[in-house]
Amino acid sequence: MKRLMSFAGVILVHERPLGRLWMIVLLLCLQAASPHASGQVLQSGDGEQTCGEFSSIRLRPQDVRYSEPSPTHLKLMPARWASLRDSLAGYEKTGIPLVGLDGNRLVPTGGSDDAGLDYFVPRLASSLRLPLPVSLDIFLGGTLIGCFCLGSVGLLLLLKSPWIKYLAIFEILVLAILCLRVGDVYLIPAAAVLAVVPWVLYFSRKARPGRLIFLVLGLAGLGLGAANLLRTYSGTTVLLLCIPILGFYADAKPKGRIVMLASLTLGLLASSLYFRHVFSYRDAYLRSQQADYVETPRQHPMWHSIYIGLGFVSNPYVAGGYCDQVAVDKVRSVSPNAVFLSPEYDRILAEQVRQLVRHHPTLLLVNLAAKMGILQMLALLAGNFGLLAALRERKRWSLDLAFWIAIAFGALPGLLVVPIPKYLLGFIAMLVLYGLISLDYAIHQGAVQRLMRRFGRQEKILCAA
Structure with a gap:
């Protein structure tokens, strides 16, 4: 994190205002994710396994409903x-x-x-x-x-x-x-x-x-x-x-x-x-x-996933992290006879999410900030230089609008649940295509030639100095 902060300092000094704003947002999001990343790793007992990604709950084999791999x-x-x-x-x-x-x-x-x-x-x-x-x-x-x-x-x-x-x-x-x-x-x-x-x-x-x-x-x-x-x-x-x-x-x-x-x-x-x-x-x-x-x-099961997604950042309100059992236990505490993933089950968790957002809004904001930081890093990896080309060479507004609507929708599982690759492959694929199309358009518009001429002028100025 210290190396990232020092690198960001260089960018903040030399980059344009838009780049500075983006870097500030990224650092705030990554800082929000750091409490989770530095959380304590629990030791598992004999034969136990983690309930799910980003979960502190350990389950015995006999507790798992579908134990056969x-x-x-x-x-x-x-x-x-x-x-x-x-x-x-x-x-x-x-x-x-x-x-x-x-x-x-x-x-x-x-x-x-x-x-x-x-x-x-x-x-x-x-x-x-x-x-x-x-x-x-x-x-x-x-x-x-x-x-x-x-x-x-x-x-x-x-x-x-x-x-x-x-x-x-x-x-x-x-x-x-x-x-x-x-x-x-x-x-x-x-x-x-x-x-x-x-x-x-x-x-x-x-x-x-x-x-x-x-x-x-x-x-x-x-x-x-x-x-x-x-x-x-x-x-x-x-x-x-x-x-x-x-x-x-x-x-x-x-x-x-x-x-x-x-x-x-x-x-x-x-x-x-x-x-x-x-x-x-x-x-x-x-x-x-x-x-x-x-x-x-x-x-x-939308509200089931959203509820346990609020445990991405460790907190006392959704204890146990991202784990199906956390939602099951919460529903049982409200309605013991509710059937798993039934409409009643979903309504109970929807109400629990609303109560958490109403009474603990910071929980939602910290989770969203942490997930947004990871989504930005994935976007940079998938879009890479194509995102820079998209900023430098503007395409028709309808093309950019179409891609960013689809990219935003594809990011929702990572934002509302957990930002892991298996939930974001559509988001990643859309960014890969957008990056390639943006790079191809920039090259077709002569961006490489203009960049080479710019570097050539700077080199002549340095030689003259």
Whole structure:
């Protein structure tokens, strides 16, 4: 921290006012994060494991609900692995997706959190007669590789500078390795960004969009709908970029822009309606088999994540840090009979968050400042020189606006929950693309030549002196 402060001092002396303001904000955010970073590391007992990232709670193996680790090569949460096993058994018994078999009882799967794996992977395993772990690796790995290859082709067509194309290939490879290390459904946001954004930008430069462009945008909408099923809001991040791009940035006439937006929207709507039908058909089947069947709520546990996210910085109000058990214990203290991740469960935690913000606003501010500092560092690493190029060479306002809306939305999981890579791969991928496009635009506008002339003049002045 001392070295960072001394480096910042140099920048504050020599940088422009905007740079000074940014550095002050960054240092304040990192200072807010330092109490957490310097916290005490607790020793674990025999066989115990940490409850979660940034948590001081230790759990024994018998306390963990899903103790069997996933046998897949790509990382997968034990809870999702258990759900996949039930889904495969149920699909082989009934032939209906999202119906699980728990012992001898049919149960719904994919209820409250990212149901896409429970829909796609068991069908893949059953149709190809593959083991479930192999099917999971093929599905996630194939999705990532396919999306990244598709996006790389679009990006190489979009970029103009050969050097930036080489840089793009390198950065995409690094991003792909990061996604493979993170694994699980957390790689889906980055895959959606890489697969769709370069092509939307490329086709937006066409003054006369044809049928092929409308077809591609319709397929992109279908893909974004599937991405939302696999990882909640992963397709929404891309959609928030596509709407300003197609509506304001595209070179087509207003009629062409409207048709492009309609193609994308219809694809997304068709995908959403199809998966809604899948859930409805599943529920109707289970009602016909079980008189006491109650539909499971299909919602992402938002307030659960936000509540435990307030434990990112150590504090006495959300004791234990970022750990699911912290939220479970809080709900049990209010309503012992509340079902985990039910609407009642979510309402209780929403009220707890409101009470904490109302009575302890400093807790919220310190957490946001700490998370913002880490997000800024990740943004610098992902955007790197492209962020400087974006400041020096201003692009059309609609392009910058589209990217920053999507980047801000992609940063929300890190800001509201915890700023760790697995929650921010979409944010990182969007910044990588923005940095590459900004660098390519700056070079195309002659920024390198102007910089070389400027250094040449300074060198002549120094020699004359």
